[in-house]
Amino acid sequence: MMPNHISKWLLVAAGVVAVVFVGLSIWNNVKIGPTMPWEVNGSIDSFIECAAAGYPIMESYPRRCAVLGGPSFTEDIGNVLEQSSIIRLDNVQPNQTITSPLELKGEARGYWYFEASFPVELRDSDDLLLANGVATAQGDWMTVDFVPFTTTLTFSQPATATGKLILKKDNPSGDPANDDSLVVPVVF
Numbered sequence: 131m132m133p134n135h136i137s138k139w140l141l142v143a144a145g146v147v148a149v150v151f152v153g154l155s156i157w158n159n160v161k162i163g164p165t166m167p168w169e170v171n172g173s174i175d176s177f178i179e180c181a182a183a184g185y186p187i188m189e190s191y192p193r194r195c196a197v198l199g200g201p202s203f204t205e206d207i208g209n210v211l212e213q214s215s216i217i218r219l220d221n222v223q224p225n226q227t228i229t230s231p232l233e234l235k236g237e238a239r240g241y242w243y244f245e246a247s248f249p250v251e252l253r254d255s256d257d258l259l260l261a262n263g264v265a266t267a268q269g270d271w272m273t274v275d276f277v278p279f280t281t282t283l284t285f286s287q288p289a290t291a292t293g294k295l296i297l298k299k300d301n302p303s304g305d306p307a308n309d310d311s312l313v314v315p316v317v318f
Contacts (some may be wrong), residue, residue, distance in 0.1 A: 170262075177203040192224075208294065208313040217297060217312045219241055227317045232283045234265065240273040242310075244300035250281055251296040254288040254318075261285040265297065288318050 155301055174180050180195035180203045188194040188202075192211075196202040207224035217238040224245065234250065243250055246267040252260045261283040268278040292315060299310035 142236075147317075174203075177205045179203075206315050208315050210312070210314060212257070213310075213312045216310075217299075219295075219312075219314065222295060222314060222316065224315050225317055228295075229318075230261075230283070230285045230287075232261075234281050234283070234297075235278070236265075236297075237276040237278045238265075240271045240275060240277050243267050243271040243277065243279075243298045244302050246271045246298040248279075249281065249298045251285050251298070252285055252293060252316075253295040254294065255290040258288070260288055260293065275278075289316070292317050 174183055174185075174197055177195050179192070180197055183197075185195050187199050188196065192205040192207045194202050196206075205225065210218075210224055217236065218237040219234060221233070221235050232252070238248070245283070248265045249262065250265050251262045252308050254260055263281045265279040265281040265282050268280060270276050295314040295316050297312040301308045301310075
């Protein structure tokens with residue numbers, strides 16, 4: 131029979147060994163994202179690839195995805211934030227999946243229109259024009275205030291998985307200095 135103080139030390143030592151063993155087992159089997167923090171996957175080049183690989187996505191706007199021990203990627207939301215004080219869509223958000231027919235609703239400052247309308251385009255990621263139309267003011271457009279608009283675009287299923295919706299400021303002068311647009315990335 132061992133003295134009482136030695137058996138306590140043996141019990142403590144066995145517990146420490148067990149905790150270390152369990153800790154190492156968990157560390158070797160649990161991965162954060164697809165790789166351990168010191169392993170950087172060099173094939174990730176975009177927010178979409180980073181998110182698809184399971185890396186953490188930060189709750190910000192626009193969202194950011196961080197490759198542990200490597201770069202971070204910001205989600206492409208077009209120029210929605212920069213244009214929000216001039217034109218905004220009510221029913222299509224950046225990177226939203228859209229289908230045909232696509233009804234657009236939103237509001238734009240009166241100076242975005244000319245004769246109560248402005249052009250709208252839908253393009254795939256190869257810049258192929260899928261649909262175009264004209265957004266029409268739903269009120270008096272002769273103002274600097276926001277005026278509601280609507281339009282509907284009909285398109286065939288594109289060959290690419292993503293594209294962009296472009297709402298163009300009407301520019302009857304043709305002067306490039308007066309061009310402006312809202313660009314919203316979309317998913318098909």
